[in-house]
Amino acid sequence: MALGKRLSRLAKAHWNELLERVERIIREEEAESAARQTAAEELERAMQPQFEAHTPAPPAAPPKSATETELQRAYRVLGLPEGSDLAAVRHAYRELIGRSDPNRFPEGSPEREKAAQIQQRIEQAYQTLLLHLDHSAQRFRNLSVE
Numbered sequence: 001m002a003l004g005k006r007l008s009r010l011a012k013a014h015w016n017e018l019l020e021r022v023e024r025i026i027r028e029e030e031a032e033s034a035a036r037q038t039a040a041e042e043l044e045r046a047m048q049p050q051f052e053a054h055t056p057a058p059p060a061a062p063p064k065s066a067t068e069t070e071l072q073r074a075y076r077v078l079g080l081p082e083g084s085d086l087a088a089v090r091h092a093y094r095e096l097i098g099r100s101d102p103n104r105f106p107e108g109s110p111e112r113e114k115a116a117q118i119q120q121r122i123e124q125a126y127q128t129l130l131l132h133l134d135h136s137a138q139r140f141r142n143l144s145v146e
Contacts, residue, residue: 070128077125086133093126 075082078092100119105112 071132074125074128074132077121078129086130089126089129089133093122096122 072082075084078089078096080088080092084092097119100115100122102112102115102119105115
Protein backbone atom coordinates (compact mmCIF):
# COMPACT_ATOMS: atom_id res chain seq x y z
CA MET A 1 0.00 0.00 0.00
CA ALA A 2 1.28 3.42 -0.86
CA LEU A 3 2.36 5.82 1.83
CA GLY A 4 -0.23 8.37 0.72
CA LYS A 5 -3.09 5.92 1.19
CA ARG A 6 -1.84 4.97 4.65
CA LEU A 7 -1.59 8.57 5.70
CA SER A 8 -5.05 9.37 4.37
CA ARG A 9 -6.54 6.37 6.23
CA LEU A 10 -4.82 7.42 9.45
CA ALA A 11 -6.02 10.99 9.02
CA LYS A 12 -9.58 9.77 8.33
CA ALA A 13 -9.56 7.53 11.40
CA HIS A 14 -8.24 10.36 13.56
CA TRP A 15 -10.80 12.77 12.13
CA ASN A 16 -13.66 10.31 12.77
CA GLU A 17 -12.48 9.82 16.36
CA LEU A 18 -12.43 13.58 16.92
CA LEU A 19 -15.93 13.93 15.45
CA GLU A 20 -17.24 11.21 17.78
CA ARG A 21 -15.70 12.98 20.78
CA VAL A 22 -17.24 16.31 19.79
CA GLU A 23 -20.65 14.71 19.21
CA ARG A 24 -20.48 12.97 22.59
CA ILE A 25 -19.58 16.25 24.31
CA ILE A 26 -22.47 18.01 22.55
CA ARG A 27 -24.90 15.27 23.65
CA GLU A 28 -23.67 15.53 27.24
CA GLU A 29 -24.04 19.32 27.20
CA GLU A 30 -27.56 19.04 25.80
CA ALA A 31 -28.52 16.54 28.49
CA GLU A 32 -27.02 18.79 31.17
CA SER A 33 -28.87 21.79 29.77
CA ALA A 34 -32.16 19.88 29.78
CA ALA A 35 -31.55 18.80 33.38
CA ARG A 36 -30.82 22.41 34.36
CA GLN A 37 -33.99 23.58 32.65
CA THR A 38 -36.05 20.94 34.45
CA ALA A 39 -34.50 21.89 37.79
CA ALA A 40 -35.20 25.57 37.14
CA GLU A 41 -38.84 24.79 36.33
CA GLU A 42 -39.21 22.70 39.49
CA LEU A 43 -37.69 25.49 41.56
CA GLU A 44 -40.04 28.01 39.96
CA ARG A 45 -43.05 25.82 40.76
CA ALA A 46 -41.86 25.36 44.34
CA MET A 47 -41.44 29.12 44.77
CA GLN A 48 -45.04 29.90 43.73
CA PRO A 49 -47.48 30.41 46.60
CA GLN A 50 -49.79 27.46 47.25
CA PHE A 51 -53.01 29.35 46.44
CA GLU A 52 -51.75 30.37 42.98
CA ALA A 53 -50.57 26.95 41.92
CA HIS A 54 -53.20 24.73 40.29
CA THR A 55 -51.07 21.65 40.68
CA PRO A 56 -50.36 20.14 44.07
CA ALA A 57 -47.05 21.11 45.61
CA PRO A 58 -44.30 18.52 45.42
CA PRO A 59 -43.85 16.59 48.66
CA ALA A 60 -41.35 18.12 51.04
CA ALA A 61 -38.07 16.30 51.38
CA PRO A 62 -37.71 14.48 54.68
CA PRO A 63 -35.46 16.36 57.11
CA LYS A 64 -31.95 15.03 57.25
CA SER A 65 -30.81 13.71 60.57
CA ALA A 66 -27.93 15.26 62.45
CA THR A 67 -25.69 12.27 61.75
CA GLU A 68 -26.21 12.63 57.99
CA THR A 69 -25.11 16.25 58.01
CA GLU A 70 -22.26 15.37 60.36
CA LEU A 71 -21.12 12.64 57.98
CA GLN A 72 -21.39 14.96 55.00
CA ARG A 73 -19.32 17.55 56.84
CA ALA A 74 -16.71 14.93 57.75
CA TYR A 75 -16.40 13.76 54.15
CA ARG A 76 -16.08 17.39 53.03
CA VAL A 77 -13.35 18.14 55.61
CA LEU A 78 -11.32 15.19 54.37
CA GLY A 79 -11.98 16.18 50.75
CA LEU A 80 -13.68 12.90 49.85
CA PRO A 81 -16.87 12.14 47.98
CA GLU A 82 -19.70 10.82 50.14
CA GLY A 83 -19.70 7.07 50.49
CA SER A 84 -15.93 6.64 50.23
CA ASP A 85 -14.61 3.45 51.76
CA LEU A 86 -12.52 3.11 54.91
CA ALA A 87 -9.22 2.76 53.01
CA ALA A 88 -9.79 6.06 51.16
CA VAL A 89 -10.72 7.78 54.43
CA ARG A 90 -7.56 6.53 56.14
CA HIS A 91 -5.39 7.59 53.20
CA ALA A 92 -6.88 11.09 53.09
CA TYR A 93 -6.56 11.40 56.88
CA ARG A 94 -2.86 10.49 56.87
CA GLU A 95 -2.13 12.86 54.02
CA LEU A 96 -3.95 15.80 55.60
CA ILE A 97 -2.53 15.22 59.08
CA GLY A 98 0.96 15.25 57.60
CA ARG A 99 0.29 18.47 55.73
CA SER A 100 -1.21 20.28 58.70
CA ASP A 101 1.48 19.41 61.24
CA PRO A 102 1.80 22.39 63.63
CA ASN A 103 5.46 21.56 64.33
CA ARG A 104 6.34 22.94 60.91
CA PHE A 105 5.70 26.46 62.19
CA PRO A 106 7.55 28.49 64.84
CA GLU A 107 6.37 28.28 68.44
CA GLY A 108 3.67 30.85 69.28
CA SER A 109 3.01 31.91 65.68
CA PRO A 110 -0.56 32.37 64.39
CA GLU A 111 0.18 29.83 61.65
CA ARG A 112 0.94 27.19 64.25
CA GLU A 113 -2.33 27.86 66.06
CA LYS A 114 -4.25 27.72 62.78
CA ALA A 115 -2.53 24.44 61.86
CA ALA A 116 -3.46 22.99 65.25
CA GLN A 117 -7.11 23.98 64.71
CA ILE A 118 -7.10 22.44 61.25
CA GLN A 119 -5.52 19.27 62.59
CA GLN A 120 -8.19 19.09 65.29
CA ARG A 121 -10.98 19.39 62.68
CA ILE A 122 -9.35 16.69 60.55
CA GLU A 123 -9.05 14.42 63.59
CA GLN A 124 -12.70 15.00 64.52
CA ALA A 125 -13.86 14.26 60.96
CA TYR A 126 -11.75 11.12 60.85
CA GLN A 127 -13.17 9.88 64.15
CA THR A 128 -16.71 10.51 62.93
CA LEU A 129 -16.13 8.55 59.73
CA LEU A 130 -14.20 5.84 61.53
CA LEU A 131 -17.12 5.22 63.89
CA HIS A 132 -19.51 5.19 60.93
CA LEU A 133 -17.45 2.92 58.66
CA ASP A 134 -15.58 0.67 61.11
CA HIS A 135 -18.01 -0.84 63.57
CA SER A 136 -15.26 -2.52 65.57
CA ALA A 137 -13.88 0.93 66.43
CA GLN A 138 -16.99 1.66 68.49
CA ARG A 139 -16.49 -1.50 70.54
CA PHE A 140 -12.88 -0.64 71.29
CA ARG A 141 -13.83 2.91 72.17
CA ASN A 142 -16.32 1.69 74.76
CA LEU A 143 -13.81 -0.59 76.46
CA SER A 144 -12.34 0.70 79.66
CA VAL A 145 -9.22 -0.57 81.40
CA GLU A 146 -9.55 -0.81 85.16
